[in-house]
Amino acid sequence: MRFSLVVPTLGRTDEVRALLRSLTMQAVRSFEIIVVDQNDDNRLDPVIAEFTDRLSILHLRSPVRLCNHARNLGARHATGDIITFPDDDCEYTQDVLTQVDQFFRNDPATGFLTGSVILPGGTSGRSGRWLKHDSAIDSQTVWTCLIEFNLFIRRPLFEIVGGFDETLGPGTRFGSGEGQDLALRLLSHGASGRYIHRLRIIHPDKPVALNISRAFPYGLGMGRVMRKNRCDLATVARFLLRPIGGALVNAAKLDFPIARYYVMTFFGRLAGYRAPSPAAAAT
CATH class of the missing domain: 3.90.550.10 (Spore Coat Polysaccharide Biosynthesis Protein SpsA; Chain A)
Structure with a gap:
């Protein structure tokens, strides 16, 4: 096979x-x-x-x-x-x-x-x-x-x-x-x-509202993976700064739902990176 x-x-x-x-x-x-x-x-x-x-x-x-x-x-x-x-x-x-x-x-x-x-x-x-x-x-x-x-x-x-x-x-x-x-x-x-x-x-795109609701837990996952795999600090900083930039750009455009998506992504990534390792994490 x-x-x-x-x-x-x-x-x-x-x-x-x-x-x-x-x-x-x-x-x-x-x-x-x-x-x-x-x-x-x-x-x-x-x-x-x-x-x-x-x-x-x-x-x-x-x-x-x-x-x-x-x-x-x-x-x-x-x-x-x-x-x-x-x-x-x-x-x-x-x-x-x-x-x-x-x-x-x-x-x-x-x-x-x-x-x-x-x-x-x-x-x-x-x-x-x-x-x-x-x-x-x-x-x-x-x-x-x-x-x-x-x-x-x-x-x-x-x-x-x-x-x-x-x-x-x-x-x-x-x-x-x-x-x-x-x-x-x-x-x-x-x-x-x-x-x-x-x-x-x-693959279909998800509705904007659903993406916004997932922004924080998806951010948590990325932050957790960067910490778990000991990514270099430059990479971590880059992916923390990107959503801040996205939030500012979209707020300037008065697109507040997308700006909120980026804000929640930032907080999710930060929280995921700072989270303690789950006890049952895979090797």
Whole structure:
């Protein structure tokens, strides 16, 4: 098996159907899908049944509603050479797995690969400050060109570093940063990573109001990851100053909701960096 796609899901049906439909159009056929179902009902049964004749799907259930617990649970059942973790509301463009397969075959020294995001209509989204050019992943670029649903890792490396830190990410106090944390741990174990700008996965932008409500917990996650991975003080200062600048610029434009988003991001990052290490933090 070439690829294992681990899909944590909660509360969605139509979006899961759209993801699975997009996977039926991949030219590369050597992949398995591991759906980790955190719902307390059977809403996904008919959705998965629609595709069982076209896709290899393992349907797992988890009573624990934590995204990274679900990712790690699915990963323990994976058999593919390369493991990846699509969100349950994203879709693959037709050449995603072909691009990734060719890249890893041509560059056996690379341990993990990531790319960018486009909206369902094909335009660039607001998610992340994406680099406009290909780049190596290091402690600086990891913050501007990596997101979990577009992250492909050689499975032995994922297992060596212990998978995702389950004290980070959706459902926890530290609401984001688990992808950067994983990449930084991979780098610390000697793996190399690449960002390929043209490697795009479709994902919708969240409504502005939802982004504002997430600003503080997402900031907490980033601050926590910078502290946990002992990022240099210049990097920490840069990512604390950026939201202050964003708040001032948007306040000057009288765009107070976005200014509030940046303010909450700043306080979240600061609080996350200052927070004590969770007792159950992953290595």
